Structure formats: structure tokens, C-alpha cells
Amino acid sequence: MKVPILYNVRSVLQRPVSTALTALGVGLVVAVFIGMLALANGFRVALARTGSDANVLVLRRGADSELSSGLGRDVASMIAASPHVANGADGRPLVSPEVYVLVPFAKVFDTTQVANVVARGVSDQAWTVRSNVKVVAGQRPASGRAEICVGQRLTTRFPHTGIGATLRFAGRDWTVTCHFTAAGSAFESEIWGENEQFMPVFRGQFFQSITFRLKDPAAFDEARRALEGDRRMTVDAHRESEFYAQQSQLLGVILGYLAFGITSIMAVGAVFGAVNTMYAAIAARGPEIAVLLTIGFKPLSILTSFLVESAIIAAVGGVVGCLLALPINGIVTSTTNWASFSEIAFSFRVTPLLLFWGLVFAVVMGVVGGFFPALRAARLQVVQALR
Amino acid sequence: MKYLPLVLANLGRHKLRTALTILSVALALFLFASLRTVVTTLAATAQFGGARRLVATNATGIVFPLPLAYANRLKAVPGVEGVSWANWFGGRYGDGKRFFANFAVDPESYLAMYPEIVIPPDQKEAFLRDRSSALIGKRLLSQFGWKLGQNVTLQGTIFPGDWTFTIRAVYTPTDPVIGDDVLLFHHAMFDERIGRAGIAGWYIVQIDNPDHAPAIAKAIDDLFRNSSAPTKTGTEREFQASFATMWGNVSLLMGTIGLAVVFAILLVTANAMMMSARERTGEVAVLKTIGFSDRKLFALVMVEAGVLALTGAAIGLGGAKLLYQATNFNGMGFLPGFNVTAATLLLGGAVAVALMLASGLVPAVRAARLPVVEALRHVE
Numbered sequence: 001m002k003v004p005i006l007y008n009v010r011s012v013l014q015r016p017v018s019t020a021l022t023a024l025g026v027g028l029v030v031a032v033f034i035g036m037l038a039l040a041n042g043f044r045v046a047l048a049r050t051g052s053d054a055n056v057l058v059l060r061r062g063a064d065s066e067l068s069s070g071l072g073r074d075v076a077s078m079i080a081a082s083p084h085v086a087n088g089a090d091g092r093p094l095v096s097p098e099v100y101v102l103v104p105f106a107k108v109f110d111t112t113q114v115a116n117v118v119a120r121g122v123s124d125q126a127w128t129v130r131s132n133v134k135v136v137a138g139q140r141p142a143s144g145r146a147e148i149c150v151g152q153r154l155t156t157r158f159p160h161t162g163i164g165a166t167l168r169f170a171g172r173d174w175t176v177t178c179h180f181t182a183a184g185s186a187f188e189s190e191i192w193g194e195n196e197q198f199m200p201v202f203r204g205q206f207f208q209s210i211t212f213r214l215k216d217p218a219a220f221d222e223a224r225r226a227l228e229g230d231r232r233m234t235v236d237a238h239r240e241s242e243f244y245a246q247q248s249q250l251l252g253v254i255l256g257y258l259a260f261g262i263t264s265i266m267a268v269g270a271v272f273g274a275v276n277t278m279y280a281a282i283a284a285r286g287p288e289i290a291v292l293l294t295i296g297f298k299p300l301s302i303l304t305s306f307l308v309e310s311a312i313i314a315a316v317g318g319v320v321g322c323l324l325a326l327p328i329n330g331i332v333t334s335t336t337n338w339a340s341f342s343e344i345a346f347s348f349r350v351t352p353l354l355l356f357w358g359l360v361f362a363v364v365m366g367v368v369g370g371f372f373p374a375l376r377a378a379r380l381q382v383v384q385a386l387r
Numbered sequence: 388m389k390y391l392p393l394v395l396a397n398l399g400r401h402k403l404r405t406a407l408t409i410l411s412v413a414l415a416l417f418l419f420a421s422l423r424t425v426v427t428t429l430a431a432t433a434q435f436g437g438a439r440r441l442v443a444t445n446a447t448g449i450v451f452p453l454p455l456a457y458a459n460r461l462k463a464v465p466g467v468e469g470v471s472w473a474n475w476f477g478g479r480y481g482d483g484k485r486f487f488a489n490f491a492v493d494p495e496s497y498l499a500m501y502p503e504i505v506i507p508p509d510q511k512e513a514f515l516r517d518r519s520s521a522l523i524g525k526r527l528l529s530q531f532g533w534k535l536g537q538n539v540t541l542q543g544t545i546f547p548g549d550w551t552f553t554i555r556a557v558y559t560p561t562d563p564v565i566g567d568d569v570l571l572f573h574h575a576m577f578d579e580r581i582g583r584a585g586i587a588g589w590y591i592v593q594i595d596n597p598d599h600a601p602a603i604a605k606a607i608d609d610l611f612r613n614s615s616a617p618t619k620t621g622t623e624r625e626f627q628a629s630f631a632t633m634w635g636n637v638s639l640l641m642g643t644i645g646l647a648v649v650f651a652i653l654l655v656t657a658n659a660m661m662m663s664a665r666e667r668t669g670e671v672a673v674l675k676t677i678g679f680s681d682r683k684l685f686a687l688v689m690v691e692a693g694v695l696a697l698t699g700a701a702i703g704l705g706g707a708k709l710l711y712q713a714t715n716f717n718g719m720g721f722l723p724g725f726n727v728t729a730a731t732l733l734l735g736g737a738v739a740v741a742l743m744l745a746s747g748l749v750p751a752v753r754a755a756r757l758p759v760v761e762a763l764r765h766v767e
Contacts, residue, residue, distance in 0.1 A: 017661070018658050018661065018662060021654045021655075021657060021658040022654070022655075022658060024651075024654050025651045025652075025654040025655050025658075028647050028648075028650060028651035028654075029651060031647065032644055032647050032648070035644075036644070039640075060547065061547065062542060062543065062544060062547045062548075063544055063545070063547075064479070064483070064544045065544070067450060067545075068477060068544045068545040101447075101448065101450065101451075102448050102449070102450050103447065103448050104448050104449065104629075113632040114629050114632065115632075115633065115635075116448065116449065116450075116633070169447070170447045171446075171447070171617070201447075202447070202451070203451070234547075250486075254719070254721075262418060262422075262644060262648075265414050265417065265418050266414075266415075266418065266648055266651060268410075268411070268414055269411040269414045269415055269648075269651065269652050269655060270651065270655070272407040272408070272410060272411040272655060273411065273654065273655035273658060273659075275403075275407055276404050276407055276408065276655070276658065276659045276662065277658060277662075279401075279403070279404060280404075280662040280666075283666075284666075333635065333636055333640075334635045334636070335633070335634055335635035335636070335637060336633035336634065336635065338721075341450070343633065343635070
């Protein structure tokens, strides 16, 4: 027969302070656990959303980032003529040969902090090729003029990024004509201008990457073979989505390790807390347990009952932890993605799945912490305890 | 001191609880020390820089090169004693999973300017003589199992192709911030292979007097202001700090987590202390009856809390110090000179004392104020 759960709930309520302290300890661990994973999650999502499955990104062979690549105009026109490229509504190929550079900007809140911001010179097709990019305010830069469009995430962190403002870099003044969003992706941390405007002021007659829309998204391998096998150019073709996911790998792995390392150490501490609490609870209730055993409850039921009690305390802590972690959802933070050497802003993402895992984690801590104390309760010598 | 056996006996009553409490304090302080060391290491990287060294980069951004021809014009600036240049290479070794910095330098002037890079004289000479050789940090030896005299091949990511170097010298840095996992090779050979493009990523300028740094930096920038590649010159420290700030709010993040850890463990310890105090209500009453003063009882409970907190702190902080030293940890190359500083240890000690006060105060006050008669009623 099972010991009613009500018994455990009432017992827990008997010692509110020590239960609350233990639950809060578990709660903090869960909060840090969720917080760190939300950070790693936000970073991954920002980069994973950057690319599209239907797009192909072409770099010079061997280049591991857009920054280290370089492609001539001849390559750009050869790719534009490729049969694998989709055509836009106006019948022109959906290709964007791009100039990709980093420019240093001082931050708004602390001008001694300088961040390397991506400046991307794009063709006018880019706005169609990158289907997630949307202009939210103002007009797209006009061709042939020193105008730029600024990613939404930059506007709050860097000065002179409002519409109509002039931003100075590469020895020229650029007028901000619009702001754009890109579904939370890394593009939102970039400045876009026209490639023909950026080319002469930055690195000469070279593009860094060429992105095009596939005519048939399923035919990526075919397109890749055709491009990489073309003797006239030495390029690597990447699926755009995979390329940006790859760029996030290094930092994603570091954040993942950090989350795992820190929370596992904290978890051990919290488990110790649960062990202490449960031992004390059981020691104080010796006669009670003996009575339960005497009136016919099986030791196994006692064991389960105390595990449940420990799990209840931990679950309460888990809920507290989830509540503590919820407010960080959406907070924007930024760091340098060392794989591309550029500054990227992203937000903490607390997902329902993460909250669920936080709760599971809490209950696991409770069960682990409660096991040995519960075992002791189950093995209690009735006669001795009843004295 | 004569009450020490009493304190120890109290702690020994629930050996498991005592051990678990000490261990959780130890874990908390281990984590605290680790997180804080990330912060101090990043700060140390930002503070690095010879007072007499300036760095000139392209004003448009760090990724743009400067003409090699600037070297002679820099040498002519008043107050400049030496000029060297370097170029980021960004080569990958093997599968590229393990990143390490590698760049082309002008060897003679570079080594003259960086006495922090210590090389055995015979190796130094061999490195300077062989244009296709490389100088590597001692960590790379153990990391990849390389040997002196061996040929290693890097794949260029920015400068395509396979680049093979002969390891002619191994250095040990005297300043840990320099990092012991860098590969340096000859700029002359680099320039030749990329078709004499005549580029340098950045210039290092040695000046006669640190006080003249702002004036000389301005003189240099003025010199190139109207050229195709204007410069941005600052002290080496500013140059380093610009990299350190790229981490963004990592420091804040680490600090917040550290606080959460300390607070969580405070709860665990306080809980354990209160539990053990509650169980001993009767005993405290007996001690009072046989003449222990309130103050003495207060002190006894505090000492008990102190033993728990300080033992835990010693294990946790000492463990962190020794572990990172023994494993020569450097955060995959991102945290050169990762070392738990004395200040961190002290701060950890202060946290332990705070822990003792916070966890011991309530039970200690309760013990001191215990009404004897009432408490004795519960003693069987």
C-alpha cells in the first residue's frame, strides 16, 4: 500500500524555513541552468536563422569565413550565368556578390568600448535573395549614392544610426536611410550598403562572398559539384544555412561547456543541501516512521514516500527557478563571434522546452538527494525507533 | 582553545552532514574562484602592454593592411627608436579544431622589441638564419607533439595554400599574457609568397619615453592622414584592450553567476547550521546550567560555523589554484595566463567569513538567548 502524498505535503509544511531554504537553493541552480542554456540557445538561433536552405554562399576555396575570402568580378559574372541560379520576378538572376568588411565603432554607453561591426555591400538583388530581411523604417539605399541601411540591433547600441544621420567610416560620410530586421538573425547586427559603393573605399576590386538563390533547393549538391568542378574558378560552395551554423559552432560549444560545467558543480552543492535536509527530516520523524512501519506499510512504500517528499521540495525549487529565469527572456546581449571576428547581438531565449528541462533537472536533484536518506528511513529498526 | 574538542565533537556528531556541508562550500568557492579568474584574466589581457610600445593599425579597421613602405617613414618620426611589423596569418593546422594564433613578423626587430619572448640563444640564431622556419610557444610542443627541427604544414585561410615551416626555436614567455601557444614566422618569406604585396597588418613602434606616447602617436597619424591608408596609433595597452572589450558583457555574466552560486551555497550552509543547532537545544540548556555564559555559547556556535565555512573555503580555493596550475589551463587559447590571483583568494576568504557570519548568526543568537528552564523540559 502506498503512503498518501498528503502525508508528505503536510510534513513538508511542518518545517517551512528549512524546506524553503533547500527549495531556494535548488531554484537558484535551476535558474542559472536555464539562464546559461538560454544564452547558448539565443546565440545559436541568431546564427542559425541567418542563412536560408534555399541559398548558396560561395567563398574562395579554403576560406573559413567571409572575411578571409576574396573573389573577382569574373567569378561573380560566371556564377550569375550559372543555370542553377533562380531568376527574380524581373527575370534577372537572384545573385548578390558582396563586399564584407569590419569597421570599428564606439558603443553608445561606453565610448572606450570599440566593436567591430560588419559592413556588407550588397547588390540590389540581395533584398530578395535574403527573404528574411525586411526594411522596417525608411527607404532602401538608392543605387550610386553613399547611403546605408542599418540593422535594427545596432540602432540602440551605436551612435549616429538614426534615419537621416550620417555615419562616418572608411574616410567617407554615409547617410542612414533605413533600418531593417532579419527575424532575429545576425544580419540585424550589420550595416548594409551598395557593393559598388563599398568596393572602392575598402579592399579594391574584390568581392568577399557571392550568395545566390537556388532554382531548385533540392539540387544543392548538383550546384555545388558544378561550381567546385569549374576549372575557371577556385571556390567552395556552402549551403547558406549550414555556413552560418558552422560560424556559431565555436562560441556555441564554449557556451555549452560553460553551462554544463557551472551547473553540474552547482547541482552537486544543491544535492548536498537536499541530502542534509532529508536526513534531518527523517531523524526528527523516527518514531513517526516506526509507527507507519508497525501499522503495515512496506519499507518500499516508505522509501517511495520519502523520495516523493524530496522530489516535491525540489520541484517547488524548480518552479521558483523557472520564475527567476523567465525575466531574462529577450534581454539583448552582445559578444564577438571569434569565428567571424565580428560583433553580434542576440537575446536570451527561454523556451518552454528549456523550462521543462529545468523542472526535470530539479526533480532529478531531489530524487538523487533524497535517495540515501529515504533508504535509511525504509531500513529503520522499528523497535529501537519506537522507544 | 580548550573548547576545541567540544566544537570538534559537535561537528563529528553528524559526520556525513558536516562533510557534505564542507564539500558544498568547497564547490561554491571553487566555482567562485574559477569565474572570477576568467574576469581577472581578461582584465590582465587588457592591461598588457609595454609602456614604450605603440601600435599603429589601419584607421579603417583592424582587418585592413598598411603599406610596408610605412616602416621607413615611421623610423624617421622624432622619438621613435625602433619599428617592427607583423601580419595576421590565420593558418589552420590539421582539422583546425584546435585554434592557435600564428602571424608573420619581421624577426630581428620584433624579438628585439619583445624581451618578454625568451629563446635559447642557439635556437634564436637558427630561427633568424632560416627564412622558412618558425618560432613557436612551448605549449604547442606538448599540444601537437611537435619537435624541434620538424616540418609543420599550415593551411592558409586568408592566404590560400599549404605553408610549411621548420620549427627552429621554442620560446617561453615571461609575461603570461603573451601566450605560450603562438607560432611566428618570417615576414620576408610571407611577403615573397603572396607576390610581394608589401603589406603589414600592424606596426609596433618603440619610443624613447612613455610620456611622449600621445604626442608621437599624433605625429604618426598626422603623417599619414592624407594618404590612401591613414593610421590609427595608440599605446599597446589600448590595442590589447580593444580585443578584450570585444568579449562584451562576459565579465558581467560571470559576476552574476558567481553571485548566484555563492548565494545558493549560503542557503545550504545556513540550513545545515540551523538544523544542527535545533537538534541540540537540550544540550545548550545543559551547558548553560553547568555555568557556560551566553557569550561563550554564542562564540561556540560561531566557531562551529567558522570551521565549516573556512575548511570548505580552503579546499575550494586551494583546489582551484592547484588544479589550474597543474593542468596549465588556458581556456582553449582564449585565456592566456589563467591563474587564480592572490586577490581572488583573499576575496574568496572574505566570502567564507561572510558565509560563517550569515549561517552562524541566527543559531548562535538563539543559543545565547535560550531560556534554560523551558529548554530543559525537553531533555529526557
